[in-house]
Amino acid sequence: MAELVYPPVIGACHTMFKALDLRFDIKGTENIPAQGGAVLVSNHIGYLDFIFCGLTARPAKRLVRFMAKESVFRHRVSGPLMRAMKHIPVDRAAGMDAYRHAVKALRGGEIVGVFPEATISQSFTLKRFKSGAARMAQEAGVPLLPMALWGTQRLWTKGHKRDLGRNHFPVVVRVGEPVPASPEEHPDTITDRLRDRVQDLLEAAQRAYPVRPKNADDTWWVPAHLGGTAPTPEQAAARDRRG
Numbered sequence: 030m031a032e033l034v035y036p037p038v039i040g041a042c043h044t045m046f047k048a049l050d051l052r053f054d055i056k057g058t059e060n061i062p063a064q065g066g067a068v069l070v071s072n073h074i075g076y077l078d079f080i081f082c083g084l085t086a087r088p089a090k091r092l093v094r095f096m097a098k099e100s101v102f103r104h105r106v107s108g109p110l111m112r113a114m115k116h117i118p119v120d121r122a123a124g125m126d127a128y129r130h131a132v133k134a135l136r137g138g139e140i141v142g143v144f145p146e147a148t149i150s151q152s153f154t155l156k157r158f159k160s161g162a163a164r165m166a167q168e169a170g171v172p173l174l175p176m177a178l179w180g181t182q183r184l185w186t187k188g189h190k191r192d193l194g195r196n197h198f199p200v201v202v203r204v205g206e207p208v209p210a211s212p213e214e215h216p217d218t219i220t221d222r223l224r225d226r227v228q229d230l231l232e233a234a235q236r237a238y239p240v241r242p243k244n245a246d247d248t249w250w251v252p253a254h255l256g257g258t259a260p261t262p263e264q265a266a267a268r269d270r271r272g
Contacts, residue, residue, distance in 0.1 A: 032092065034110060035092050038110065039087070042080050042084075049184075049196070050195050051198055052198070053084075053200055053202070054202070054237055055201075055202040055204075056202070056203055057085075057176070057202075057203050057204030058085050058086075058088045058089065058204055060174060060205060060206050060207060061091060061140070062089065062140075062172075062207075065138055065171065066136060066137070066139055066141075066169055067140050067141075067166075067207065068135065068142075068162050068165055068166045068169075068171060068173045068174065068210075069086070069140055069174045069176065070143050070144075070162050070176065071144060071176045071178060071227070072144075072177050072178060073144040073146050073148070073149050073150060074153050074178060074179075074186060075149065075178075075181035075182045075184055075186040076149070076185045076186060076187075077181055078144070079095045081178055081200060082095075082142050082176065083095070085176060091140050092139075092140070093140045094114075094134055094141050095141070095143075096117045096119050096141065096143050096144075097116055097118065097119060098119055099118040099120040099121075115134075115139075117130050117131055117141065128161065128164075128165065131143075132168050135169035135171050136169050136170075141165070143162045145160075145162050145220070145223075146158060146159075147159055148187075148269065149186060149187045150265065151186075151187055151188060151260050151269070152259055152260050152261060153182055153250065155224060155227060156262070158220050158221075158227075160216040160219075160220045162220070162223070163210055163219040163220045164216045166210035166219075167216065170212075172207035172208060172209055172210065173207065173209075173210055173223055174204065174207055174208075175204070175223055175227045176204040176205065176227070176230060177202070177231035177234050178234065179200075179201045179234035179238055180200040183196075183198050183250050184198060201234040201237050201238050202234065203233050203237075204230075205230050208222060235255070
């Protein structure tokens with residue numbers, strides 16, 4: 030079936046990138062398969078992360094179908110776009126429907142994008158991974174593709190105002206080699222190994238990031254363990270519990 034909506038949306042995103050003069054450093058796109066199903070797994074630090082995750086698949090001429098919360102599909106603007114791009118709605122009260130939808134897409138040769146932390150990490154460190162990505166990959170017989178983003182939190186993230194001015198923000202993305210999901214292995218074991226791989230990629234992306242905070246007021250986007258003023262993982266978890 031012809032993709033009538035996704036390519037124009039990608040074009041609009043590229044126009045936005047140019048307008049914002051974002052500085053991209055993307056490595057590892059050769060790990061995205063040119064064909065066949067795969068589960069693309071990333072850390073989650075900003076509201077626009079799905080755009081940058083999808084960007085990594087363009088050299089392979091692939092489109093990523095992201096799993097996203099169902100409320101996004103009810104929005105009068107984003108809803109029709111999300112459905113037309115064949116993204117997958119997730120109702121947390123009835124998650125099995127989304128799971129089956131994703132497995133069917135994977136078996137059909139699609140790349141499905143997943144944020145296994147489920148929500149944005151306000152500490153900008155990795156939270157615990159849910160095992161759904163590993164279980165989907167096992168059931169569909171496809172690999173997991175680990176990746177990490179850094180810098181996207183400066184554009185728009187939870188608890189901070191959007192900053193979509195022409196600030197020349199760098200965005201660093203690292204895609205790792207596929208992680209196999211053997212049906213003989215326990216999903217939790219695969220998930221632990223996958224999280225370790227994403228952690229390695231995240232640290233590589235942070236090391237490659239070309240700028241540091243300008244002053245004391247600009248340290249909010251740096252994790253506490255790296256000397257910034259972002260919440261610690263414990264403080265972030267408390268914020269999540271408060272909603």
